Amino acid sequence: MREDLSALDDLAAPDDWRAIERRMPARPPTESGRTRRRVIAAFTAIVVAVAAGALLVTRFDRSTPLDQTPTPAPSPAPPVQPAGAEGTLLFPEIDPNSYLEMQARADGEGHAPQYVLEPDALVDRFIETVMGWYPVPDMTLETVPGGERGETIASVTNPKLGVTATITLIQPVRTGEGGVWGVGSVATEGATIDAQPGQVVLEGSSMEGQIHMPEGEHAAWGYVLGDTNGEHPCFAAGGNTIDGTDVSLVPRVPSDASSGMECGTEEGGYLWFGTRSFRFESGGCGPLCGDSSPWGLVTIVPILVSLPENQLAAGLSTYTSPIGWKFDYPDRWSISTTGDSVVLSNPDGSGAETVRLSISQLDVGLLDLADHDSSFPLDDADFIAHPEGDRVAEYQGNGVRYRATLSVGADASQADIDRMNRVVSSIRFPSIGEGEDRGIWHSLGVRGYEAGIGTPAFLSDVDLGYLVRAPAGVYALGPNIESCGEGENTTWDASARQILFECPNGPDVRYELDGSPLPGNPPGYTDALYVYRVIVAWDGTFLVTLSQPIAVDPGPLWWR
Amino acid sequence: MSETTTERRHELEELFRTDGARLWRALLAFAADPDVASEARAEAFAQALAHQEQLRSAAAWVWTTSFRVARGILKERNQPVKPSGAETQYELPDPIRDLVAALATLPPKQRLAIVLHDYADRPTGEVAAILGSTRATVHVHLSAARRRLRPLLEERTDA
Numbered sequence: 001m002r003e004d005l006s007a008l009d010d011l012a013a014p015d016d017w018r019a020i021e022r023r024m025p026a027r028p029p030t031e032s033g034r035t036r037r038r039v040i041a042a043f044t045a046i047v048v049a050v051a052a053g054a055l056l057v058t059r060f061d062r063s064t065p066l067d068q069t070p071t072p073a074p075s076p077a078p079p080v081q082p083a084g085a086e087g088t089l090l091f092p093e094i095d096p097n098s099y100l101e102m103q104a105r106a107d108g109e110g111h112a113p114q115y116v117l118e119p120d121a122l123v124d125r126f127i128e129t130v131m132g133w134y135p136v137p138d139m140t141l142e143t144v145p146g147g148e149r150g151e152t153i154a155s156v157t158n159p160k161l162g163v164t165a166t167i168t169l170i171q172p173v174r175t176g177e178g179g180v181w182g183v184g185s186v187a188t189e190g191a192t193i194d195a196q197p198g199q200v201v202l203e204g205s206s207m208e209g210q211i212h213m214p215e216g217e218h219a220a221w222g223y224v225l226g227d228t229n230g231e232h233p234c235f236a237a238g239g240n241t242i243d244g245t246d247v248s249l250v251p252r253v254p255s256d257a258s259s260g261m262e263c264g265t266e267e268g269g270y271l272w273f274g275t276r277s278f279r280f281e282s283g284g285c286g287p288l289c290g291d292s293s294p295w296g297l298v299t300i301v302p303i304l305v306s307l308p309e310n311q312l313a314a315g316l317s318t319y320t321s322p323i324g325w326k327f328d329y330p331d332r333w334s335i336s337t338t339g340d341s342v343v344l345s346n347p348d349g350s351g352a353e354t355v356r357l358s359i360s361q362l363d364v365g366l367l368d369l370a371d372h373d374s375s376f377p378l379d380d381a382d383f384i385a386h387p388e389g390d391r392v393a394e395y396q397g398n399g400v401r402y403r404a405t406l407s408v409g410a411d412a413s414q415a416d417i418d419r420m421n422r423v424v425s426s427i428r429f430p431s432i433g434e435g436e437d438r439g440i441w442h443s444l445g446v447r448g449y450e451a452g453i454g455t456p457a458f459l460s461d462v463d464l465g466y467l468v469r470a471p472a473g474v475y476a477l478g479p480n481i482e483s484c485g486e487g488e489n490t491t492w493d494a495s496a497r498q499i500l501f502e503c504p505n506g507p508d509v510r511y512e513l514d515g516s517p518l519p520g521n522p523p524g525y526t527d528a529l530y531v532y533r534v535i536v537a538w539d540g541t542f543l544v545t546l547s548q549p550i551a552v553d554p555g556p557l558w559w560r
Numbered sequence: 561m562s563e564t565t566t567e568r569r570h571e572l573e574e575l576f577r578t579d580g581a582r583l584w585r586a587l588l589a590f591a592a593d594p595d596v597a598s599e600a601r602a603e604a605f606a607q608a609l610a611h612q613e614q615l616r617s618a619a620a621w622v623w624t625t626s627f628r629v630a631r632g633i634l635k636e637r638n639q640p641v642k643p644s645g646a647e648t649q650y651e652l653p654d655p656i657r658d659l660v661a662a663l664a665t666l667p668p669k670q671r672l673a674i675v676l677h678d679y680a681d682r683p684t685g686e687v688a689a690i691l692g693s694t695r696a697t698v699h700v701h702l703s704a705a706r707r708r709l710r711p712l713l714e715e716r717t718d719a
Contacts, residue, residue, distance in 0.1 A: 001678045002678050005589070006679070011585050016598065019602065252685070252689075
């Protein structure tokens with residue numbers, strides 16, 4: 001595809017830089033630009049007012065010399081979470097609730113891992129599994145006087161690298177004997193981040209860092225927010241490789257409305273950067289998600305990320321449907337539900353001033369669903385004029401089809417129309433986590449399904465099948481494919497395009513890409529596998545349904 | 561003009577010299593209208609010049625803003641992308657006119673994703689920010705766009 005599109009490089013682009021330099025931005029700015037303009041205008045007004053006020057004071061206050069330069073007020077210190085709270089822990093978990101559970105287990109039947117009860121054992125584990133330093137060098141431990149959470153500093157020097165890691169440990173639940181320990185931060189000389197452990201950081205804001213890379217090493221930075229094991233779905237990670245010494249670390253998190261996550265207005269995570277001897281592809285999760293391969297310099301700072309975009313604006317309420325999709329609407333507007341349908345209308349409108357949105361679920365066959373969910377957010381362009389005067393949009397979210405009907409009276413106010421457009425664009429669906437069920441659909445998650453082959457997957461809690469990503473579509477084969485013996489290898493023969501079980505105690509088992517068994521299959525593997533419908537949800541999740549097999553030959557999906 | 565402002569101005573001009581042509585071509589591929597491409601690019605750089613002190617990453621900002629402006633222009637004009645890519649003052653060579661016409665058959669979000677990612681090599685995170693969606697959704701758009709576009713481009717090659 002890239003090669004095809006590279007034909008565009010033959011186009012000669014106009015060189016109008018001089019005209020651009022002279023141009024004043026004339027068009028209404030983009031949303032962010034509009035915000036910046038308001039901020040700039042407001043700031044300018046304030047500066048002018050302050051300057052005018054200062055001049056007035058200095059002219060009429062004879063006690064203040066005109067040439068005295070006012071001292072700028074010191075910037076307020078950024079807010080910081082208390083030790084042990086969310087955004088202050090790194091290892092073995094970042095969620096403080098996990099430590100409560102560990103402590104409960106340690107106090108009850110003693111099933112908490114032993115290393116969380118002994119600070120030197122915790123440091124050992126951290127150094128080995130996160131830093132990848134093995135054998136673990138000697139360490140010194142020093143308790144910080146007056147620490148409220150048993151703060152203890154461990155220093156560990158890697159003699160080969162000549163690098164010293166300073167690791168802060170705290171007891172987030174209970175201090176003293178028997179209290180579980182967690183790692184609160186790690187820092188190595190030569191890699192500094194201008195952020196404190198527990199600092200509250202605004203999403204999208206920049207923290208500065210400096211790294212002095214040892215010769216021959218490669219560096220990257222990253223951030224992680226939330227985790228994939230939490231009760232509420234919230235996870236974001238990103239970063240980049242580093243060239244040079246100065247780094248801007250910027251945690252970016254999509255809004256809950258656009259991502260289907262439920263991060264809320266704040267979520268714990270961390271910033272990191274580090275070096276190692278082999279190249280990075282990108283930033284991302286970092287040492288805490290690594291495979292214990294060795295790192296050189298590593299600095300990781302836990303933070304609490306503030307997500308004001310997830311704060312529902314004043315005057316709005318959220319409607320949540322019985323199956324989890326949502327929209328935000330003005331408080332005073334009238335909303336009514338009947339079964340699967342919901343109707344929203346403006347409060348003061350009647351007759352010609354009415355603006356009304358009704359959404360209902362459509363009952364369509366499996367094969368009438370689109371292979372992919374619709375793209376969100378919806379907007380005005382998704383609605384099509386209906387002969388009866390309304391505007392209608394059909395869309396699909398998490399494998400369910402909906403019809404939205406928008407009725408706008410001839411005398412409806414533009415303000416109410418705009419409000420309704422915002423309601424439409426706030427329609428959103430939750431992500432269905434891997435292994436979860438929603439209606440007829442079972443989620444296979446997003447990752448790990450290579451294109452062009454079949455991959456073993458649990459099509460339900462108990463049914464092992466295959467998710468097959470053909471060039472022109474996705475489907476599943478199953479349902480429950482029995483194991484052919486301990487030590488079997490469940491795989492895919494890419495050259496033959498066949499499911500392949502390499503059986504330790506007998507002949508291999510093979511199925512064609514349409515689920516039909518090969519003639520040589522042993523007893524128990526002679527019935528055809530069923531073909532099941534798979535769709536790709538709005539967030540890329542693969543959803544499969546075993547509610548009924550589909551009588552479709554998947555062969556054509558492989559013809560390219 | 562302060563030294564910092566002059567430096568930043570030079571940086572933006574340098575960005576225009578290195579990225580400007582590719583940006584314009586990507587905008588043209590998206591909007592199928594060279595006038596929209598020129599206007600969107602000019603407006604994005606003009607805004608960047610006006611607010612250069614606030615920019616953290618000028619390149620990402622200019623790419624994001626120019627595509628948002630282009631979408632805004634198309635919406636304002638209530639102008640769907642013309643499948644033929646015809647009626648422009650700028651004469652597109654035949655192979656490129658066919659390519660732009662093929663791209664115009666894609667829904668806007670798929671077209672935007674494939675132009676930004678597959679042609680302009682913009683990172684999926686940036687594409688997601690422009691689309692107002694997630695990286696995963698960007699991959700869905702890319703997958704759908706490539707599947708729809710491939711047979712059209714193959715027909716073009718065969719012809």
